[in-house]
Amino acid sequence: MPAAPSAAARPDRRHEVALAARDTVGVGMGYLPLGAAFGVLLATSGLAWWWAPVFSVLIYAGSMEFLAIGLVTGGVGLAQVAATTFFVNFRHVFYGLSFPLLKIRSALGRLYGVHALTDEAYALLATKPQQGLTGTRVLATQVICHLYWLTGSTAGALLGARLGLDAEGLGFALTALFVVLTIDAFRAAPDLPTLLVALACAALALVVAPGSMLVIALTAFVLVLIARFALGTRRRAAPAATGEHHLATAPAEPGTRPVRDGGARPREDQDA
Template sequence: MHHDVPSRATTPEPAPVAARAPAERRRQITLGVRDSFSAGLGIFPLGIALGLLIMQAGLPWWLAPALSLAAFAGSLELLLVGMMATVTPLAAVALTVLVVNFRHVFYAFSFPLHLVRHPVAKAYAVYAMIDEAYAVNASLPEAERSAPRLLAMQIACETYWVGGGLVGVALGAALPAPVKGLEFALCALFTVLTLDAFRSRSELPSVLLAGAGAALALVLTPSLAMFTALLMFVGLLLVRHTLTTRRPAQETTDA
């Protein structure tokens, strides 16, 4: 009696890990660029405003890309244009840099720099840790974060900023008359962000605490209002965090 030997089902062998790594890296880079699109909607127009301000202030056009590459801090660069145009003392410039970028110290506590292992890449991740990059990364689940995705998003954001500045320079050179109101571009941006925070009930206490800190700073130290307001806001947030975490613990103990 003849028995046919059943043939084994051929299943495709999984690709080696080394072969899958480049494809996964490309996928993460694509996701990072895609993550940057929402932030780019705000970064690119502000970059245009920076370029226009530089041209209207009578400063050289190359200052737009130079500032964007040297500092990469939108709010600071917009402030520096006015300070350069009025020849502000270096000590005041240094203090402004400290006050405006002081918030980045707190960003570093929760920004996933540990994912980036290469020293040069890690240095760039610290350098490009802007507000938009922090916000976009914070919205991602922890399992979906990776170094290629993070770096691709940051590089894309800087591309929007530098490109917007160059477009603004070109527009400023082509326009026959200066555009009025550009100096309020940054103020308008933060006003919109504040209004968005008011719409969220969960963020209303934070907005009220920020307003209280700003009001106290204007009364106590009007010449250093921004720096004092930031310190007060951080202190008030720490107090709020302590009270909100202690309350559930007390309720659990009472129960």
């Protein structure tokens, strides 16, 4: 049996949590005011303040939580709620393709990792070198982001219920946060062609179907990436196949005869 890793070889959990806390500072600066805006909107919509932590724990999907206020207060049926949730969070299907969920070893931790897979957590973790990423850091990043949102939404709901605050204009914090995360992701892994393809897909979807822009843009982007990967694989395979072909058909040296494996052997009927 292989020996268990020594204490020195194991990653320090406190160090991993500290790294996650450092990574999530920027997310917290966006989550706290945006969560507060959600809490204020919830309180001013007639719901009790304690619905804010309930929504933040059970739903935990920023844009969907904002929509859920109108769905709950408007008495919308379950079928419409399910359809709305599917289209709003459809992008998470693509996130799962490259999110480092397998770094988490426990089944319970993976279930939480799926639940807490937000845009910001994905942007923070999917761009980091996978060989140095641990399950502790992945979970800590998601838990800290969740706590930021929970704190902001609960505080906003309490303030909105007591002071009658207005949430108008605070929703722009989400857009600003996405812009900052995109810049950080590009700095970590500069890839101008991919960025331009993403912008082109978004612009095209916005023109073709503004109401379903996100679903169409992400679908088109994934299809382009698959085609680009297949084309790159074919181009890399072509030189190797060409080289093998040249080797198999290369002319033999004088006094030898060619064989199928590309080598040559002396003629049996040649004495000198």
